[in-house]
Amino acid sequence: MTAGNATADVGATGETLGPAMRRRLAGFIRTLRDNGFALGLAETRDALRILASPAAERPSALKPALRALCAATHSDWQRFDEIFEAYWRGRGLRRTTQLSGTPSEHVKPQRRLGQGAGESGAGMADHVERRDGPEADNPADGSGRKGGASRAENLAATDVRHIADPEDMAAAYELAERLARAMRARLVRRQRARRSGRRLDLRRTIHRSISHGGTPLELVWRRRKPKPLRLVILLDASGSMSLYTAFFLRFVHGVVDAFREAEVFVFHTRLAHVSDSLRDRDAARAIDRMSLMAQGIGGGTRIGESLATFNRWHAARVINSRTAVMIVSDGYDTGEPEKLAEEMRRLRRRCRRIVWLNPLIGWEDYAPEARGMQAALPYVDLFAPAHNLESLAALEPYLARI
Amino acid sequence: MTLTRAEIARGLEAAGYVADRDLAMAVWLMDFLKRPLLLEGEAGVGKTAVAKALADLNKAELIRLQCYEGLDQNAALYEWNYQRQLLAIKAREGTGENADTVEEHVFSEKYLLERPLLAAIRREKPPVLLIDEVDRADEEFEAFLLELLSDFQVSIPELGTVTATSIPRVVLTSNGTRELSDALRRRCLYHYVDFPDMDREARIILTRLPAIDSALAHQIARMVAAIRKEDLRKIPGVAETLDWAATLAGLGVADLRQEPEALHETIVCLLKTHEDRSRVTPELIDRLLGKVA
Numbered sequence: 133m134t135a136g137n138a139t140a141d142v143g144a145t146g147e148t149l150g151p152a153m154r155r156r157l158a159g160f161i162r163t164l165r166d167n168g169f170a171l172g173l174a175e176t177r178d179a180l181r182i183l184a185s186p187a188a189e190r191p192s193a194l195k196p197a198l199r200a201l202c203a204a205t206h207s208d209w210q211r212f213d214e215i216f217e218a219y220w221r222g223r224g225l226r227r228t229t230q231l232s233g234t235p236s237e238h239v240k241p242q243r244r245l246g247q248g249a250g251e252s253g254a255g256m257a258d259h260v261e262r263r264d265g266p267e268a269d270n271p272a273d274g275s276g277r278k279g280g281a282s283r284a285e286n287l288a289a290t291d292v293r294h295i296a297d298p299e300d301m302a303a304a305y306e307l308a309e310r311l312a313r314a315m316r317a318r319l320v321r322r323q324r325a326r327r328s329g330r331r332l333d334l335r336r337t338i339h340r341s342i343s344h345g346g347t348p349l350e351l352v353w354r355r356r357k358p359k360p361l362r363l364v365i366l367l368d369a370s371g372s373m374s375l376y377t378a379f380f381l382r383f384v385h386g387v388v389d390a391f392r393e394a395e396v397f398v399f400h401t402r403l404a405h406v407s408d409s410l411r412d413r414d415a416a417r418a419i420d421r422m423s424l425m426a427q428g429i430g431g432g433t434r435i436g437e438s439l440a441t442f443n444r445w446h447a448a449r450v451i452n453s454r455t456a457v458m459i460v461s462d463g464y465d466t467g468e469p470e471k472l473a474e475e476m477r478r479l480r481r482r483c484r485r486i487v488w489l490n491p492l493i494g495w496e497d498y499a500p501e502a503r504g505m506q507a508a509l510p511y512v513d514l515f516a517p518a519h520n521l522e523s524l525a526a527l528e529p530y531l532a533r534i
Numbered sequence: 535m536t537l538t539r540a541e542i543a544r545g546l547e548a549a550g551y552v553a554d555r556d557l558a559m560a561v562w563l564m565d566f567l568k569r570p571l572l573l574e575g576e577a578g579v580g581k582t583a584v585a586k587a588l589a590d591l592n593k594a595e596l597i598r599l600q601c602y603e604g605l606d607q608n609a610a611l612y613e614w615n616y617q618r619q620l621l622a623i624k625a626r627e628g629t630g631e632n633a634d635t636v637e638e639h640v641f642s643e644k645y646l647l648e649r650p651l652l653a654a655i656r657r658e659k660p661p662v663l664l665i666d667e668v669d670r671a672d673e674e675f676e677a678f679l680l681e682l683l684s685d686f687q688v689s690i691p692e693l694g695t696v697t698a699t700s701i702p703r704v705v706l707t708s709n710g711t712r713e714l715s716d717a718l719r720r721r722c723l724y725h726y727v728d729f730p731d732m733d734r735e736a737r738i739i740l741t742r743l744p745a746i747d748s749a750l751a752h753q754i755a756r757m758v759a760a761i762r763k764e765d766l767r768k769i770p771g772v773a774e775t776l777d778w779a780a781t782l783a784g785l786g787v788a789d790l791r792q793e794p795e796a797l798h799e800t801i802v803c804l805l806k807t808h809e810d811r812s813r814v815t816p817e818l819i820d821r822l823l824g825k826v827a
Contacts, residue, residue, distance in 0.1 A: 170716050178567050185566060186538075193539070193559065200560040201567070204719035206574060209726045347620055408767070 149184055157183055160219050164202055167215055171202060191220070305382040307521050312386025361531065362393035364450055364483070366442065368461030370400040370433035376491045376519070380460055381419050383524060385410050395450045399438035405446065432466035435504055439475035447482055456485040456531060460518060462492050465504025473507040480511040487527070488512040494519030537562070542591065551580070551587035552730070552738045560725040561588065570683055570704035572719065575727030578771015581707040584727070585664035588703065595661040597702070599650040601671035607678060612690060613647045641692040655686055655698035663702040667709055668718075680718050730772065732759050738772060739779045746783045753790050754779050756826035761804060764814065770804040778803035790823060797823065 161176050178201055182188060187197045195216050203209040340350045365384055369377050388394050388410045396407045412418035451457070457479060465472055480486060488508065492498050494517040500509060509515065514530055517523045537545065543558040553561075564571050573581040589596035599610055619640040626636050648656065654663040668676065682688060686698035706722060708714060730738060736755040739746060758775045770778075781800045787793050798816050805811045 170720050172720060175720065178569070181567065182563070187559070187562070187566075196556040196559040197563055200556070200563050200571075200723045200725055201569075203724045203726075204572075204716070204722075205724070206726050209724065347624075349616060349620060 149180065153183065154180065160198075160216075161202075163215060163219050167211065169202055169208055170204055175201060305379065308379060308383040308524065309386035309389075311521060311525055312383055312390055361391075362395075362450075362452060362455040363387060363391055363531075364455055364457045365394070365396045366403075366438070366457065366459045366461075367396065367398045368400070368433060368435070368459075369398045370464070372433070372462055372464050373460075373491070378419075380518075385418055395446075397438075397442060397446070399433070399435070401432065401434050401437075403438040403441040403446075433461070433464060434467040435461060435463075435465045435508075436467040436469075436471035436475055439472065439479060443475055443478050443482075447479070451483050453484065455483045456487060457483045458487045458489060460489045460491075462490055463488075463500065463502045463505030463508065465502070467504075469503045469507035472504050473511075476508045476511040485513045486511060487514045487516065487530070489516055489518035489523075489527075491517070491519040493517035494523065537565075537591075545591040546584075546587045547741060549587035549590035550741055551583050552734055552741055553584075553587075554730075554734065557584070557725055557727075560723050563723055564703055567723070568701060570706055570722045572706045572708065572714075572722035572724050573727050574708050574724070576729065576769060576771065577709055578769075578773050579727045579729055580772045581727050582664065582666060583772075585662055585705040585707075588705065589662040592660075592662065592703070594659060594703070595657065596664060597650050597654045597661050598664045598666060600666045601668050601675070603670055603672065605671045605675055607675075609649060610651050610675070611649050611688060612652045613649060614641070614692075615645045615647050619645050643693075646690075646693070651682060652688065652696065654702040654704075655682075655688070655700070656696065657700055657702070660700040661702050663704045665704065665706045668706045669708040669714060673715070676715055676718055680715070680721060683721055729762060729769070732756055735759070735772070735775060739776065742776055743779055743783060746779060747788055750782065750788060750790070751779065753826070754782065757790065757822065758804065760822040760826050761814065764818070766805070766810045766813065767807050768805075768810060770806075774804050774806075794820060794823070 157179055158176065161171055161179060165171055179198060182194070182197050182201065188194050195213065198216065199209065199212045203212050340348075340352065365387065367377070367380055367384060384396050388396055388407060394407070395405070396410055398404050398406050410418050476486075490500070490505070493500075493515070500506060500515070514527075516527065516530075539555070539558045539562050542561050543553050543555065546553045546558070546561070560571055563569070573584060575581055585598075586596060588594075622640050622645070623636060626639075650663070654661055665679070668679070671679075683704060686701055687695055689695045729735075732752070732755045735758065736748075736752045739751040739754060740748060743751075754775065758770060758778070762769050778800060781803055782790075782796065785796050785800070787796050790797055794816075798819060801814065801819060802811065805814055
């Protein structure tokens with residue numbers, strides 16, 4: 133805004149601050165960038181101004197000042213103190229300054245600098261301790277990105293149950309979540325383009341102009357207001373699905389976060405409505421809570437009865453004319469197939485589309501022979517595989533057409 | 535007029551907002567670096583109150599823009615007063631003026647309706663501009679806002695470019711409904727407003743309700759802190775604490791331990807959903823009270 137002043141100030145700071153101090157500050161900014169902070173030249177300039185100002189007289193004041201300037205998100209805010217201490221007071225963590233950009237090194241210090249929680253070793257919780265939200269999309273870690281992309285391609289094609297390495301697993305979870313977000317963005321864009329045809333509603337315009345002596349003061353526009361697509365996800369969390377549940381939970385968490393209209397239910401022998409606990413933006417916490425609820429009590433899957441509960445208690449509330457119901461299950465049902473067929477029929481009448489995602493389709497030689505699956509198939513609009521990220525991504529064009 | 539940090543903290547407190555040291559620093563930086571301040575935090579931690587106190591502190595006008603989905607430039611920036619324009623055209627019909635003159639006349643300042651953003655940059659004395667819940671507005675609006683916040687000028691096609699007569703102090707708040715763009719985040723200073731710790735909350739109660747007994751204020755603050763640790767759907771904010779404190783003071787309660795009845799009956803001030811209310815049972819309240827009081 134006041135560019136002239138700012139340049140003058142930088143000149144002034146150049147004189148008052150020794151070159152050593154300026155180098156030191158530049159190093160700090162670089163360290164922050166290496167840790168995923170989005171900082172540009174303007175921030176460096178302002179940091180110099182802070183350093184030359186009365187705020188820098190005491191280090192206790194310098195820290196909050198630089199934090200207010202450099203942090204841009206809550207997670208930056210939480211990590212800042214640790215990085216600051218490490219850099220200016222040289223307490224441990226020297227490694228952060230040596231980063232030169234290889235992807236694996238990028239990942240590790242970030243993780244170390246995270247809140248240090250999640251060492252419990254309890255299942256997936258420790259792979260997802262830091263959520264790399266959209267804020268990770270900054271040019272600063274561009275090099276890390278490129279490295280990640282090819283790895284991501286491999287991961288996308290791998291059946292989730294074959295991913296053993298915890299790092300790969302974490303990456304797959306993250307991809308699943310990002311995929312959900314990207315789907316939402318593209319679906320919304322399509323809707324916007326369709327909406328562009330605005331026309332004058334002449335009848336109502338003229339009607340309203342009567343009170344103004346026939347001059348059309350208020351123009352009334354006619355515009356089709358598209359209802360957003362609503363997704364209702366029914367996720368099978370029974371024992372036979374256990375290899376996939378954690379993965380789908382991540383995908384579903386991304387969906388709930390990105391789609392304004394999404395409802396999620398988890399079922400094994402009974403049905404649980406979990407949208408609210410998933411709405412926590414912290415993926416690790418949301419999924420921790422979720423996994424507790426999702427743990428099967430044993431005794432197999434009762435898809436039919438779970439669907440009956442859904443139809444009876446939830447369907448009227450969560451299903452509208454533009455709802456796609458997505459059932460994620462392997463179709464192994466310990467209940468009566470007739471019951472399942474009956475409930476599928478009811479559900480079919482209510483919603484626009486039923487998508488059944490079955491991770492087993494990805495297996496070689498799979499045929500939907502399970503009795504439950506046989507019973508449900510006639511009512512399913514799309515029966516698709518869902519054993520890896522590619523198969524999830526393939527859903528998007530289908531959803532866009534609904 | 536540059537205030538020091540301590541003066542800012544005192545000034546905010548005088549305006550009814552008990553700030554922590556970090557916030558005072560962020561406010562100082564706002565003036566020093568001329569950057570807007572982005573406040574994030576849970577609902578009810580007093581983000582909006584910061585802007586109000588800031589306006590008080592600087593004895594400036596507070597201009598508030600509440601964001602919502604579908605907010606557009608017409609509602610945020612300016613609008614022409616069409617009715618008056620048409621009236622003026624009609625009135626000039628017979629006078630024989632040429633069309634250009636009439637057009638120039640009806641697209642003049644006189645027929646311009648200021649909306650918050652335009653108002654904020656055309657004041658004599660810099661006001662405080664509060665852009666509340668910016669995450670609710672659409673992405674397009676955010677981009678427009680970014681442009682305004684860096685140039686502080688807007689162009690109105692019929693009138694030309696309007697340059698700011700004074701640069702407002704801008705406070706943005708966000709609840710995390712939608713992820714804000716990196717560009718906007720980078721443009722702003724950032725402060726995360728957390729729930730106040732017990733001491734600060736007690737001071738807030740005492741600042742807002744000067745008549746209340748100091749021991750009771752501390753008891754209330756400890757009790758609220760304990761309740762926040764429970765697994766609730768809607769964690770009570772500072773506003774709820776103040777409601778509750780006012781209620782207890784109004785009922786003449788002097789010591790929570792003496793009057794568990796009143797405590798049970800008034801706890802509804804803190805718990806706003808049915809689920810939470812059934813979770814926080816009288817037994818749980820008594821247990822928490824035993825721990826904190």
